[in-house]
Amino acid sequence: MSINKILVVDDSSVDLMNIQNIVSDAGYTVITAASGSEAIEKANSQKPDLIFMDVVMQKMDGYQACREISHNDSTSKIPIIFVTSKGQKADRLWAEMQGGKAFVQKPYTPDQIIEQINNFK
Secondary structure, three states, rough: OOEEEEEOOOOOHHHHHHHHHHHOOOOOOOEEOOOHHHHHHHHHHOOOOEEEEEEOOOOOOOOHHHHHHHOOOOOOOOEEEEEOOOOHHHHHHHHHOOOOOEEEEEOOHHHHHHHHHHOOO
């Protein structure tokens, strides 16, 4: 799979900008969303190759957005990587059950983000 366009989803503007900078500095096109519902909309309209998704967000959390993206025929093949401060084993298991393909715990390093992209190339 070729990775060119990456959707970054986080309701924290600081975290959103941080991941956006890491991904764009690595040479990828970045699309951003600040909510779960916006993530679903952008996944449908922009068809990214990969999604980095926060879990804890207002209105619709990352788990719910992941479920919707994973169960939609037109977006179900897009790998979703959760980037979250939630680090319990149950959180990782629940993320996997929602359709998440990987899990990065905050705080993270740029290398951890790039490693996840490389895992899906």
